[in-house]
Amino acid sequence: MTAEPSQELPAPIDLTHYFSEVAKNKTASPFKAFYKFFGIPGIGNFAGGLPNNNYFPFDTLEGVAALPERFKPTPPTPVKPPKQCADPDAGPRTEGSRVVVPKVSPDPNPLTKIDLKTALQYGDALGLPPLFAWIRKFTLEHLHPNVPYKNGPEVVLTTGNTDGFSKTLEALMNLWREGVDPVEERPGMLVEQYMYTPPAIRAKSYKANIVPVSMDRQGIMASGEGGLEDVLENWDSSHGRRPHLLYTVTIGQNPTGGVVSVQRRKEIYEVCVKYDVIIIEDEPYWYLQYPSANALSIKSRGHPVSEDAQPGCETYGSSGYPFLDSLVPSFLSVDYQGRVVRLDTFSKTIAPGCRLGWITAQPALIEKIYLSTQQTTQQPSGFVQSMVAQLLIGTEGALPPRESFFSSSNKTQNGWKVDGWVRWLEGLRGNYERRMNAMCNILEANKHVVKTGRRRKQTSHHNEQNQSTINTTDDDSEWRHVVKLQIYDFDYPMGGMFTWLHFIYETHPLADKFPHSKLSAAHWVLLTREPYRVLPAPGVLFSANEAIQAASGYQFMRLCFAAVDEAEIEPLTQRLVNGIHAFWAIKKSEEIDELLEESPWMEARLAELTL
């Protein structure tokens, strides 16, 4: 799927029928347009409402930052030798170099100049010019090089994907007022059955219907019962308008860890074409795709996580970087109609506290979001923009740091460049992939409890679901047998930061005595207690609606392997499985009752969630 020559590609379709009233009512601020006149050489500028940049109290911004080779990648992508691969958790103790943003750069070119005079002053909502230009180029040339519509997409900066989503929604959804507006106008948003719920909460501010789509190991299903086509084809208009938005996380899905294959993307996209649905693809974990997930699954279970979804299964071969080429590409790569809105962020690649991300979509929509940016956040903070710009880009011929402040032995770094950035992403992928492996190996080894019992020899001993019987060599008239009961299941995460544990409460000794949602609540409390003292995220938090929460959400817990320090991942996972086994060892109802008494928070959360 190499890009067609641009002139043969169709233009993106007109989406204005989906533009919200607010978006339609937007006009550019005349103030901002005025800024372009500030650049007239020698002009005595009385026009801007700007403070004096000599009065900013910061004379420099600086930092010590990692070299791009700090962390060790995982196979199979070829990488430059990891000359600097230190202890992954060592942080500040490993070698770094200085990143310095001077007050004033002598660079006359606004597209390369990185200084505080510019970055800390007012500016266009597009962002600090060198950073915006770098992100735009990286996005269009390396990240999404093959968007199959004429002239390709445009880019606008955000303060992160939460902001990116809320601006996208402002542009594409109207508020619906209960009792005032006709029910047929109530908007809807399609979501994953198990999902990162804040976008649904935001959409509920507009009184949108939140419409779950069934998932398999990859992510949402295009067809089949509860799949995308099923939901849209059988839409009941008495609940509202057929949903025109799909919100989805397709790489390292939160919470399931799935990765949607290219083949599945094409199927989903065709359904969206048929029903005129806009795809909002939120991908904070995009570069965290784990080829080892399928390998581990085959090794331990004899089958891959997903036949056609392994990362690197298809090489687009045009990003210029083998690592990027090895990754399953964005929905943008199949977006021949311009109906994909892609959200990218630095939250997981640099830090969440950046509050820095960007949206990639067809230009007409980006323009509306740009106008919204003028009227709301304006450009992201100049503190983060200038530091990230200096980290990634560097400045040619910038001032050296003030000598008095540095000993001469310390390097000043002049930008990672795209090579360094991709190398950094590979190193991060390596760190997180090794953590995933370490956690999953322990989970794999502990997913059964062993139950011993006696049974008459005559009894047929077929393997029931979730248990296997091992006959002992005993010449008695009874078999002494050992039953391996499976107490949880999981898929090896193909990407992202999470393992999604599915507990099989049917196999709990008290399965007949309590509703399983109660067992789940008690289980969670036990895990947080000594000596286990671990905090998984309850699955109910990720259920798209109350029905799913009640039907299945309680059966899951989400484990984030990302935040735990590398040295802690094995001992903590072991504490977790010990806690799980301890819970399955409970045979007295009173013990469950006692645990439930101590779950007022959990109960309160559940009550709140069903509001």
Added chain:
Amino acid sequence: MTAEPSQELPAPIDLTHYFSEVAKNKTASPFKAFYKFFGIPGIGNFAGGLPNNNYFPFDTLEGVAALPERFKPTPPTPVKPPKQCADPDAGPRTEGSRVVVPKVSPDPNPLTKIDLKTALQYGDALGLPPLFAWIRKFTLEHLHPNVPYKNGPEVVLTTGNTDGFSKTLEALMNLWREGVDPVEERPGMLVEQYMYTPPAIRAKSYKANIVPVSMDRQGIMASGEGGLEDVLENWDSSHGRRPHLLYTVTIGQNPTGGVVSVQRRKEIYEVCVKYDVIIIEDEPYWYLQYPSANALSIKSRGHPVSEDAQPGCETYGSSGYPFLDSLVPSFLSVDYQGRVVRLDTFSKTIAPGCRLGWITAQPALIEKIYLSTQQTTQQPSGFVQSMVAQLLIGTEGALPPRESFFSSSNKTQNGWKVDGWVRWLEGLRGNYERRMNAMCNILEANKHVVKTGRRRKQTSHHNEQNQSTINTTDDDSEWRHVVKLQIYDFDYPMGGMFTWLHFIYETHPLADKFPHSKLSAAHWVLLTREPYRVLPAPGVLFSANEAIQAASGYQFMRLCFAAVDEAEIEPLTQRLVNGIHAFWAIKKSEEIDELLEESPWMEARLAELTL
């Protein structure tokens, strides 16, 4: 007006009847509530969706920052001796000291801990705890210490006042759909006749009526023709609902430079009580109040700018700082019903690129805006939050900077504290006030042109408006007289960053040959040309609607004295007045025509503005 004992104050009134549908639909994110459990000591945290903070590439954030005494204050507030008052434009060349945010602080108290591990990680939308706590305390104890309702207001951080306004509007205004919703429901926002227009543009996204209120030298008028009461009393419901919001800049009003006195505030407030109007007070220039404006006006013209509006006229005496006490206080100081929403920002006190501000209002409204923050921007960037926190607060017992990077001679600063912050504000006020004086002295001296002519002795020679006749001692039958024609007028700015020049085009030699709006356009073009080459902001940009733009907006230009370097303020102002005089010297229509040919931008802007 000292605060009453808190128990005697009335509670703020219920504003929920004005909460927008979006605000009413808001619920808290269960994810964010979950964060509080992350703090359980020793817990193995698998719950958060957080990246590992050891993988943030920044090991430190640092900067060289000013000492709070860098700039010299102006009278009359008593200040600590300016031990460090350097050349105000010297910037980096004056003494500074290092501000260092370490990767990890050993401080166990989250309310004082300032480190990258926290600041660059996800966190509650309230903001970085030490910074939020400091801003909240400064706001409630020093900035607005006397808010006369029970338990006082609350505070929420924003990414600046544009964001603060848009979130306030989201909470308090519903979209109106033309042709769908009844006209009586169309919302309205009261604004100043001459205004900073972006908030009006934002409100127009909701299809709001933008309703101008007449102004005098202070700001909007409470009574009189076109004043607040007049507009509200005579509201014609066939245009929409009577406006329930007032957007206003009361200190250093943009563009007029006015300051609304306490007396006027009380009058405006009473009208708002009568008509149930919420006041959105946007005050980026609050600390820039200029006692010298009245003094200069008295000296040159024999009267103050405003009888009751001089800064410092009323001492509230409870902020703890003479400088703060000397300033006209916020509308919050008279807000006994809790109907004021105050927007504060670091944009003019630190730098616009901070994208950091805060809203102060009654708690029920702040809660809605906090929920909006969770769903949109989240907390401001950790880069700016941590650097500003370290600048203002510092850390007790924080790690010293890494010795290897610094020569031992360099001080590391441990926070300005409130004392330093107030001293910094005084220094900034000093810098800007001196600039205002320098500009206005030149404007004052050049506001007339001198016209010579002959007139019969018999003619009565009363002083017409805008001209004075000086008789020469001539014994001819005619007087040879010199007429001083006033070509512009202005009020000495009582605050802020702007002088608002009112041109008297009636006195132009070609006043009868061109519409004065055309003269204004030609004038602007001439000013941008050699040898004048100055860029004032055209008054049409600040007109609240097209009628005002057409009737009077073109007569004004706004001059920002803030951004120009101190050494440049006099020569540039001189170039400006030379340009003005050159324009008044034009006697040939063709010269105006030629200038108008070169004003396509101006014309285009005007065309766009009348859309």
